[in-house]
Amino acid sequence: MISAKLFICIIEKTERLNDVLEAVVECGVTRASIVDVRGMFEYLTEEIPLFSGFKTLIDDPHPTNKMVISVMKNDEKVQEVMDVIEEIYGDFAQPNTGIMFSLDINTMRGLKF
């Protein structure tokens, strides 16, 4: 097994996305992808209006969260990125902020460290 990690960070304060990406770059990680995602609770509680469809479409809040996905060299790099993100973005232990975690990568092609 290789030592690389898949880093995933989902943020709810989407206006802070630039700050999070700058934090990632600051740690020397220059490759990451951004995906629009929706929370499960938000999806389940979404209601289709009877007469306010136009406003709902104009304001279209979907998807409301952003997911930053990146492959990192090892666990130390992941820890470093997480610390810097939290420093800039805020404490992830607070509700409605987001979640970040990493996974082991078994095999990988297309990326060299």
Place this chain on the structure above:
Amino acid sequence: MNSSLVFVLALILAYTGVFFIFKRERLTLLAGFEFLFIGYILYFQDFDASTLKPLLYPFLCWMGMLIGLQMRFSDLKKLPKSLYTTLISFTLLTIIIPTGLFYLIGFSIQSVVMAIACCSICYRNTAHYITNKERHSRFVLFLISAIPFASIIALLLFYIGTDPIRDIGITLVFIVVSSILSRALLTSVQDKNSVILLLIGLILLVSETCAVFDVSALVVGFFVGIYLTNTCIWKTYIFRVVYHNEKQLFMVFLILLGLMAGLKLELLSAARIPAVVLTVLAVRYFILKFNFIAGFNYFYFVAPGGFALVILTDFWLKQGGIPGTLWFSEATLSIVILQLIGVLFSRQVSQ
């Protein structure tokens, strides 16, 4: 039965029943119109419904305001021109062709209002099945959600056409005075609780004054909504207040409508109901053929939705709001049948 008791009963039924009607996973067969039948059941009890008639006007004003509050000019400018051209073509076709056919079936002046009502498409039903956010899907959903704007303007033009002096003069005065008064009062308050109370007071004041002077509460509410959403500092909060509980309030409206309008059918004239239904089905099919809403199943666009009943009610009240009016019963039942066909077949084709 006491009128206050009936109103409280309608509130309880609407607020509890709405959770069973609008489940996320599937719509009931009539998508809310079940409450109209609760009203019909109460109509046939020993009860004087005329005492509750003034209650319908605030609901119409609220509905008009809810539609008008969505028309922010800055938002409308962002939309593509093709949406407007499609909306105008769609509205004109779905009003002009059925008007002539309804007239041939035997309806007189009501043909126009019935055609305007049948122009609506149930957004709740369509959005339930068109769930992807692709460009064309969004275009179609925008089109459907914008139809009420065109319907109210068409209704106003119809009122002006039938009674020009009264409807240009009095309605215009009402729109201007109500808009300026509402904005002035709402701008003067500082906290959100005062906005809610003031808004309720304004809806009651405007709608009941409209009732006294026989002016359309729906049309006036619509233009007040447009004015507020484009000029008032509380516009976002006002929309949230007016939008809040829209389903429950609409269910109360349906119960009261069934209760006050009642149901009257005669054997020969009842034959006009299937004729109305077939006309609407044929016109919708014809429009789909001409590529307005291409790419989706036809049945997603059959249900007319609650706004059709709102349009009919506004005209029925302007004509005196007499319980058991024959044309109104026929038009209402036609809408209900179309809703049933739309919801039922949409469910079947989506499986």
